[in-house]
Amino acid sequence: MDDSKLEDIVAFLTDFQWIFKHSNTKFIEAGILDTLPKHWAESLLCLSHADFNNIPFGKIPASLERDLKDFLQRISDLAITVPTIIVEERHLKPIRGINPKKLQEISRLSRQIHEICQERGIAYLVDLGSGLGYLCQMLNERFGYKILGIECDEERVKTARKRQERFFPTSTGSVKFVKHFISISSWEFIADELQKAFHVDPATTPVALVAFTRVGDLTVTSPASRWKRMTEEEHKIHGKNMFQRAILDALTDEGQEVQRIKKCGERVTSSDDFVGAICGFEIRDSITGSIIPWSSEHRSKWESLCEKYPRGGELAECLTLLQTTIQELCENVILLDRKLAVEEASKGFSCCLVKILDADTSPRCIVLIATKA
Numbered sequence: 001m002d003d004s005k006l007e008d009i010v011a012f013l014t015d016f017q018w019i020f021k022h023s024n025t026k027f028i029e030a031g032i033l034d035t036l037p038k039h040w041a042e043s044l045l046c047l048s049h050a051d052f053n054n055i056p057f058g059k060i061p062a063s064l065e066r067d068l069k070d071f072l073q074r075i076s077d078l079a080i081t082v083p084t085i086i087v088e089e090r091h092l093k094p095i096r097g098i099n100p101k102k103l104q105e106i107s108r109l110s111r112q113i114h115e116i117c118q119e120r121g122i123a124y125l126v127d128l129g130s131g132l133g134y135l136c137q138m139l140n141e142r143f144g145y146k147i148l149g150i151e152c153d154e155e156r157v158k159t160a161r162k163r164q165e166r167f168f169p170t171s172t173g174s175v176k177f178v179k180h181f182i183s184i185s186s187w188e189f190i191a192d193e194l195q196k197a198f199h200v201d202p203a204t205t206p207v208a209l210v211a212f213t214r215v216g217d218l219t220v221t222s223p224a225s226r227w228k229r230m231t232e233e234e235h236k237i238h239g240k241n242m243f244q245r246a247i248l249d250a251l252t253d254e255g256q257e258v259q260r261i262k263k264c265g266e267r268v269t270s271s272d273d274f275v276g277a278i279c280g281f282e283i284r285d286s287i288t289g290s291i292i293p294w295s296s297e298h299r300s301k302w303e304s305l306c307e308k309y310p311r312g313g314e315l316a317e318c319l320t321l322l323q324t325t326i327q328e329l330c331e332n333v334i335l336l337d338r339k340l341a342v343e344e345a346s347k348g349f350s351c352c353l354v355k356i357l358d359a360d361t362s363p364r365c366i367v368l369i370a371t372k373a
C-alpha cells in the first residue's frame with residue numbers, strides 16, 4: 001500500500017525541498033527566508049505556544065492560512081506507516097564510550113538481528129560499516145556470533161581493534177575488523193575475508209549482512225519529542241541563535257567558511273550587536289585554512305541583513321517548525337526507497353520495514369529486514 005505512495009511523496013518533497021534542503025547555517029544565504037511564504041509565517045507567529053508545539057504531531061490549528069493547513073494535511077496523508085515491535089532493552093550493562101541512547105540502539109538492533117538469525121541457523125555475520133565495532137562486539141558478547149566488521153575509515157578500524165584488545169580480549173578469534181570501502185562489487189572481497197577469518201565459504205554456509213547507519217543527513221536531527229517540550233523562551237533563544245549563526249555564513253565570500261573557535265570560552269551567539277554575534281567565530285579560507293579577519297564590510301553587511309529581517313529569529317523558528325514537521329516523511333521516504341531498491345535488485349528476497357525503537361529514544365528507530373524466501 002505504502003509502496004505506491006512513493007511517487008506522490010517524492011513530488012511533494014520536491015515542491016517543498018526549500019524547507020530541508022539547506023543546512024541551517026546556510027538558510028539566509030540560500031534566501032529561504034524570502035521563500036518562506038509571509039502569510040505562513042504570520043499565521044504561525046499568531047499561534048499560542050501550545051498550538052505551535054503541537055503542529056509536528058499532526059494537530060493542525062483551525063486558525064492557520066488555508067494553503068498552510070493543506071500543506072500540513074498533505075504531510076499527514078502521505079505518512080508512511082511502519083509496523084512497530086518495541087521491546088525496551090532493560091538492565092543494560094553500561095559500556096565505556098557508549099551513551100545510553102546508542103546503547104539502547106545497538107542493544108535493540110542486536111536482539112532483532114539475533115531473532116532473525118537464530119530462526120534461520122545463521123552463525124556468521126558481516127557488519128557493513130563497522131565503525132568502532134560497538135555492534136560487532138555486542139553481537140559477539142551477547143549472542144556468540146562470529147562477525148567480520150568492514151569499515152572504510154582506517155583510523156576507525158585501528159580504534160576498533162584497540163578497543164577489542166582492551167575490553168574484549170577473548171573475542172579476537174571471533175570478531176575481525178578489516179579496512180575496505182564497500183561498493184556494489186565488494187562481494188568477492190567479503191567472501192575472501194570470511195574465508196581468511198573463519199574458514200567459511202558463504203556459498204555453502206549462511207551468512208547475514210548487517211549494518212547500523214543513518215539513512216540521510218537532513219537539517220533537523222533532534223527528535224520531534226524535544227520540540228514538544230520546548231518553552232516559549234527556548235524557542236526564542238533557538239530561533240535567534242540559528243538566525244545569528246546563519247547571518248555569519250551569509251557574510252562570507254566564496255571559498256570561505258565560518259568556524260567556531262575552539263576553547264574560546266563562553267558562547268555569546270544571541271547577542272544583538274555585531275561584536276557579540278561574531279564572538280566565538282572566525283572566518284577561514286576553505287583551502288589554505290588561513291584566518292580572514294572580521295572587517296567593517298562584514299559589519300555593514302551584518303547590519304543590513306538584521307535590518308532586512310527584523311523578525312529573523314522568529315522566522316528561523318517557523319522554518320524549524322516546518323522542518324520538524326516534514327522530517328519523518330523525509331526519513332521514511334528514504335527507507336521506503338531502499339526497501340524497493342533491495343526488492344528490485346534481489347529477486348527472491350522479501351523486505352519489510354519495522355520500527356524497533358521509540359522515536360523519542362532514538363531518531364534511528366527503523367530497521368530494513370531483507371530475508372531470502
Ligand SMILES: C[S@@+](CC[C@H](N)C(=O)[O-])C[C@H]1O[C@@H](n2cnc3c(N)ncnc32)[C@H](O)[C@@H]1O
Pocket residue numbers: 106127128129130131132133134135136150151152153156180181182183211212213214
Ligand atoms: C553509523 S557508523 C557505524 C556504527 C557501527 N556499526 C557501530 O556499531 O558503532 C557508519 C560507518 O560506516 C562507515 N562507512 C560508510 N560508508 C562505507 C562504505 N562504503 N564502506 C565501508 N564503510 C563505510 C563509516 O565510515 C562509519 O564508520
